[in-house]
Amino acid sequence: MNLAAATNESLANTSNVLIYSSMAVYTLAFFAHIAEWVLGSRSKVGRTAAALSAPGAGASAATAGKARAGGTAVLDRPEVITRSATGTRDVPDGPGAAGGTFKGDLWGRIAVSLTVVAFLVEASGVATRALSVQRAPWANMYEFSITFSTVAVGSYLVLLALKKNVRWIGLPLVTTVLLDLGIAVTTLYTDSDQLVPALHSYWLWIHVSTAIICGAVFYLGAVGTVLYLFRDSYESKLASGGTPGKFASSVMERLPSASSLDKFSYRINAAVFPLWTFTIIAGAIWAGDAWGRYWGWDPKEVWSFITWVAYAAYLHARATAGWKGRKAAYLALVAFACWLFNYYGVNIFVSGLHSYAGV
């Protein structure tokens, strides 16, 4: 018995070492991304400006592109021509942080590789933490936070592996992951400890894991939304003949077009929304078993509901005349802010049945 206990403590220590190591590697990835952005800036920019200010602005239109189909190249297959929906600017996506330069791209690749390494180290940190306590590692805010950033980075890497154009998330993501881990190891740290009996349930695995996944992926959507707002102002400034500052141009020019960013965030949010709905319902079922009522307006329940309604409002806004674009984007950010408040705010400032923050 004592032997087992000793192993557990050493596992917990291993977990801490792994989390710290992952922070070190993320920091390296952060600098590599910075190098990518800095070295990439020497490239030729101004494609957006060209597209928007060419004679008959907006008319360069129809970005022709061969549709990727099934992988096998059909030689005499007719070419599919696409054109953007009416009302959106027809602007090509930026070249990415590397700006098409070899050096920038090299650093970008290094950054991504480092992120992969950091992710693996962090994931094993989470796993050893779970082993040390012999339960799902989601019983206090320290554990939530380390799992949260692991899942966010994991989702990003999955999108990269699927060859989606998402490398632009790299820098903001790594930065915020460092922030999240920094807060986790300093103010939120809790020794591996007991689980309150109400958490002894397989619903812990179902409900909490989906909640964390939703948050992590909603976060990627929110990053897309913020960048969309910046890029959209940039494009409208160009379209109306303005000249954005040099720094802004250099950064914005390399991002995907506003409409691509907007679509990215929409797809992410729309894909996660059903899972979020499921999370709330699973929580309600669990509450029904653990507390004798499936819905009792506990602060955590209230804020999950608020978040849900806010995302529903966002999805509606996208189908409502006069609410598309920037207004819908603001709603998406409000919705994510609700999620964040539910995660940090409610655990720290509001007391309720879900008081397992451990802070």
Next chain:
Amino acid sequence: MSKSNSTETREREDERGRGSAHGAAGERLSTAPREERPDTGAGVPAMSVVGWVRWFWRQLTSMRVALILLFLLSLGAIPGSLIPQTSVDDMKVQAFKDQHTTLTPIYEKLQLFDVYSSVWFSAIYILLFVSLIGCIVPRTGQFVGQLRSRPPGAPKRLTRLPAYTTWRTEAEPEEVREAALAVLRGRRFRTHEVGDAVAAEKGYLREAGNLVFHIALIVMLVAFASGQLFKSEGGKLIVEGDGFSNTLTQYDDFKSGSLYDSDSLAPFSFVLDEFVGTYEKSGPQRGTPRTFEARVTYAEGADGAERKGVIKVNEPLVVDGTKVYLIAHGYAPVVTVRDGRGKVVSRSAVPLLPIDNNITSSGAIKVMDGYKDKKGEKTQLGFKAFFVPTFAGEGKGQMFSQFPALDFPVLALSAYHGSLGVDSGLAQNVYQLDTSKMKEFKGEDGELLKKMMMPGEKLDLPDGAGSITFDGVEEWASFQVSQQPGNGWALGGSVAAIAGLAGSLFIQRRRVWVRAVRGADGVTVVEMAGLGRSESAKLPEELGDLSAALVTTAPVAPAAAEAPDTPEKPDAPDGPGSTDATTDATNEAGSRPVHPAEAPVEGAEK
């Protein structure tokens, strides 16, 4: 209703941007309600009452108002999470009221202690659900209509659609259309031939899913509301060996919905045979509960057969639609009180309330009647009780338990006599001793009489006033018994909601047209185009696949350099967002929407 001109125009543009930009082709790709235009006659609140009602109804069932109501609903839910709620924690509300004497009357006026049953919160969600019903009924009708009719014919200029492809082939136009019909049908498109083109549509499940989702929301609301109105919920603390039968008088506390009828309590009873709590003995997990269960014998109905059951924290016992939950547990020291002559006055297990994770417990032992003092006068006895299941040892810090199990149980008592104050008419907390009308028993040192006892030990009251013996310890468990109709409906509704939502969000509704006409040089020109509800990366891909499939029957003809019939180049000077979309749109803003069946079919004209 005053709106600046600029937003008006923007909205109108936006609406054109949505599907209708492609004329009849994009018509009715969704059943979303059409936006009211403030400048049309219908928008001006007409003089008559009927006009007003109609106007109000249109507003209420518009997407914009639904959006605003959704936003209000989330805003309205916020105060309830920050201000204590009566329905959640009565005690907290009371404490808040005592602390904030100026805020309280304002909050009470605004019903901020009962946000979720307040008039204003109810108004928001009732309006939202009226709007929802007003939205679903016509949308369902429209959708059924769409399922009955056929996809609209091909627009005049396919090049304007979001995905487009063309090639020339030696195959006959009829042959190509035949093949297109086969290919599209093979991929489960609804397909038919109109003039020189084939029209196809797929993805109706999106709309169906969306309707299912919204209907499921109504089902869930109704289930939740009826659950609230008819529910009942009561708490009961039971010491090992004692029993409970489900009647109103047996509950320690009881809450019910406003339409609840006490006759509907399910008749059943149970006895708590044993409570078992075991805990991790060492390591970082020391003290963590490993098992935590109440073993009961229960009987369904008035005199049903007895059965054994186990209730755990996350596993309630379900009897006759009623659920019995294990809520808490603790210890109940068994004590015997004797009077001066040695006669047993009372003998009972007294439940104490846990105050920490190691079940350090406190409470009161009250002897209400049966006790007479030395002079033979009736009086009452009271003891403040403090109990630890595992004592740290003599002189080791304070009296807090070291472990939740009964390893080294110690009971500390201090003794009082006088009036317990139970007759004062005020509700009394059974776990607290009100000593305002009591006198302390004094020990030899002249201080309050106190003693720490192990099981079997006895505390003698001074001057032959009697004694109290600590005989042993029983465990108690408290249960919540609740009955809430509508749970099944709520669960069914939520499963349907998720399924509908997945359909609505993951399925793309899209149309594909294939036109095949003979060019001037005798070679057939094939044009294919696709249109979706929203731009989708998959649409061009799908069109690519479809064309690849079609090319097997209609192979690309050797390049003809300057074919006169080559369709106009896609990047014609009038780019997207310009007005051309509306010039060939048959339903220009304000005009009557054109039914696809009546939409001009281009081939016929050629």
